[in-house]
Amino acid sequence: MNVDWKFVIEAFPQVLAYLPVTIELTVVAMTISLIIGTIFAYINFKKVKVASQIIRTYMSLIRGTPIVLQIFVIFHFGPYLLTEMFQKLNIQADVYSIKPIYYAFLALSLSTTVSIAEAVRAGLESIDKGQFESGLSVGMTEGQVLFNVVFPQAFTTAWPVLGNILVGLIKSSSLAFMLSVVEITGYARILGGGVLRYFESYICVFFIYIVVIKITELIMKKLEETKLVYRRRQC
Amino acid sequence: MRTINLSRILEYFLKSLPNLRVTLTYVFFSLILGFALGGLIAKGRMSRNKAISALAQGYVTLVRSTPSIILLFLVFYGLSAVTTGAFNIFLNSLPTVVFVIITFTINIGASSSEIIRSAYNSVSKGQLEAALSVGMTQLQAFNHVLLPQMFRNSIPNIGNTIIFLIKEGALAYVIGLRDVLGQAYFLSALDMNAYALDMCVALTLIYWPITAGLEKLFSVLEKKLEYKHVVVLEQKT
C-alpha cells in the first residue's frame, strides 16, 4: 500500500473549507433552474406554438451533448458573447472582471433546467383537468388556480425526481473546476498537484460528496414526509 | 471578432469522427462488464444474508454519491498508488481507455443493479411459479422465462445507460483520453484554442445526432419487442 493516510487527514479540513463554494454553486444553479425549468414545463404543457417548439429543440440539444461540451462553449464563447452584448447595449463594463463562478452558475443551469422542465411537465400532466375546472368554478383566475392548486400538486408528484436532480447537480458541480472555479474538487486538484498526492486529495473529496449527498437525501425525505401530508395519507 | 468558419468546422468534424471508435470501445466494455457486475450486486441486494445485502447496498450508495470525475480520478491515480513495484510499471503502460472502462464498470455496476432489480420485480412472481410447475429447473426458468421478459422491460433503461456513457465518458479528456471530444480538444489545443468555437460546433454535430438517434431507436425497439402476435406472411417463391 502506497497511500499516505496522514496526508489525507491533514488535507481533509483544507478541502472541506471549500465546501461553501460547492454549496453556493448548487443552490444558485438549482434556483435558476427551478424558475426557468418550471416556466419551460408550463409552456410545453400548454403547447404554446412557437415557444414550445424552440424549448423542445433546446432541450434535445442539451440532452444530446456532453456537459463537458456545454462547459467548453461557455468557457470559450461566454466572454465573447457578453462583450458583444455590452457593446450593443453601451454598458461600460469589463467582461474579464466577471468572476468565473458566474459562468459556472450558467453552465450548471443549462442541463439542470432541462431535467427540471421534464420532471415538472410530467407532474403537470399527472393532474386531472377537473382540478383546474373546479378552481375556475369558484371564481379563481387561471393564475390563482395554477399557484394554489396545480403547481403544489405537480411539485409533490415530481418531488422524488427533483431530489435526484438536486443530487445530480451536486455531483455536476465538481466540473466547475474546468471554468477555474475553486470548489472542493478544484481545490483538491490544486492541493494534489502541488505535492503529487492526487489520490489522497481526491479521497477527501470523495468522502465529502458522500456525506453531503446523504444529508441532502435525508432532508428531501424529511420534507416529503412533513410538508406534503396529503400524499402520505393517501396510501 | 471571431466568426464561425464552415470549412474549419468540417475539418474538426472529419478529424474527430474516426475517434468514435474509442468512444464505442469504452461504451461497449463498460456496458457489458457494468451489467455483469450489476447482476452480481442485484443478486447480493436480494440475498437473504443480511451482511451481503448490506454490502451490496453500501456499494450502490457509495458509487451513486460519487461524481464520475472523482471516480475517474480515483481510479486513474489510485490504481498506481495502491499497487507497488513491478506491477506499477505494467499499470503505467496501460492505455488510457482501460481506466475509463474500469471507472464506468464501477459506475454502471451500481446503476444497472437498480435496473436489473426493478426489471426482476416487474416480472410477476406467477411467471416463475408457472415455469417451475411445468418442470423447469430454477436456472431454466430464469433463462427461458424471466430473463427475456426482464430484458424487454429494461430496454429503455439500457438505452439511457448507453447514451449516458457516450456523454459522460467525454469527461475522460482530462486524463488524456482521445475519444471524439478528447480528440477535438487535442486538435483545438494545437491551434491554441483560437478556433474553439468551431470545435464546439463540430462536436455538437457529432454528439447530438448520435444521441438523439439512439433515443429514437430505443423507443422504436421498445415498441417492436412488445409481446404480441405478429402476422408472418408466407413467402411466395
Next chain:
Amino acid sequence: MLSVSNVHKAFGDNEVLKGVSFSVEKGDVVAILGSSGSGKTTLLRCLEFFEKADQGTIKIGETQADLHTASRQKIHELRQKTSFVFQNYNLFNNKNAIENVELGLTKGHGVSKVRAKEIARRSLEEVGLADRFDYYPSELSGGQQQRVAIARALAVEPEVIFFDEPTSALDPELVGEVLETISKLAKKGVTMVIVTHEMAFARDVATKAIYMDKGVIVEQGEAKELFTHPKEERTRQFLSRFLEGYDYVI
C-alpha cells in the same frame, strides 16, 4: 335571473346542442333530464365556459355574454356569479376539507382569511361535515367528498349553482346523503340547475323540469306538471321508462 338562449355546440361532425334556450328565476330548482348523450352535461359545461359553445348567449343578473366570443374578463366575471358541482367531485387534492372551501372565498372572491374560515365552517356544518374539517379528500368517502364540494360551491354565495350529475359516481348507498343535502339547499331557496338521472329526486325537489333529447329541449315547465301530465309523447315514454319502479316513493 339566469337566461340562456340559442346554445349550439358540435364536436367535429357531431352536433350535441342544437339551439337550447331556457331561463331560471331566483329560488328555482331546475332539473335537466334526458338519457345519456342528450347533451345535458355539455350544456352545463358550456354555461360555465368549460366548453366553448359555437353560438349562444348567457345572462346572469345584469351581466350578459356571448358563449362563443366572451373575453377572459367576462368569463371570469360570470364564473364569480356561479359555481359548479362536478360528477367526480374534483376537490383540490392538496387541500383539506376546510381549505377546499376557503380557497374559492379568499382567492376567487377576495374574502379575508378570518371571514373565509368562518364561512367555510358554517358551510361544512350545513352539509353535515362538522367533524371532518381537517380531512384530506383522499381520506373522505365519495359522499363526503361530494358534500364538501357542495359546501365549496355554496360558500361563495353564487346566484346559481350548477350540478353535473352529482350522484352518478357514487356507490348506491352514498347517494342518499348527497341528495338529502341538495334537498336542504332547495328548501332554503338556493337557485340550482341540476343535471340528474335520479328521477324520483327530481320530481320531489325540482320546481321546474327540462327534458332534453338529441340536443334540443323537448319539453319544459313546472316540474309537477311535467312529471304528471307530460305534453309530448317522447317525454311520456322517457318518464314511464324511468318512473315505473319508483311509484311507491313519495
